[in-house]
Amino acid sequence: MISGHSEYSEEGSDIVCAGVSAMTSLTVTCLENSGTKFSFTSDESKPQAVLKTEEFTQISENILESLYREVVSLSGEYPAYIKVEKREI
Numbered sequence: 534m535i536s537g538h539s540e541y542s543e544e545g546s547d548i549v550c551a552g553v554s555a556m557t558s559l560t561v562t563c564l565e566n567s568g569t570k571f572s573f574t575s576d577e578s579k580p581q582a583v584l585k586t587e588e589f590t591q592i593s594e595n596i597l598e599s600l601y602r603e604v605v606s607l608s609g610e611y612p613a614y615i616k617v618e619k620r621e622i
Contacts, residue, residue: 535582539614549614552607557582560600569593 535557539549561584564571570587586593601619608615 534584539611541611541614549607549611553604553615556600556603556607557584560584560596563596564593567592567596569596 535553538544539547539553541547541549544550561573564584564586567590569590569592571585571593572587573582573584575582584597586597601617604615605617608617
């Protein structure tokens, strides 16, 4: 789950939020192209997106791990604006 605004800058010019959004969008595209069954929902009324895979393959795990690593990397550059928690279900 990705939620909240980073509050780095005003909405529409927030590079931290834009970076996470771009990474999430790329992840969804990669999962689609890999044939992975998943669901993705986002809510325009609040800043939140939920991505759930219905199957775990090596490809889907690599894609999701890449998203995680990139968000962690970005949080290292902007630690006051991004909090990362990894939850395995």
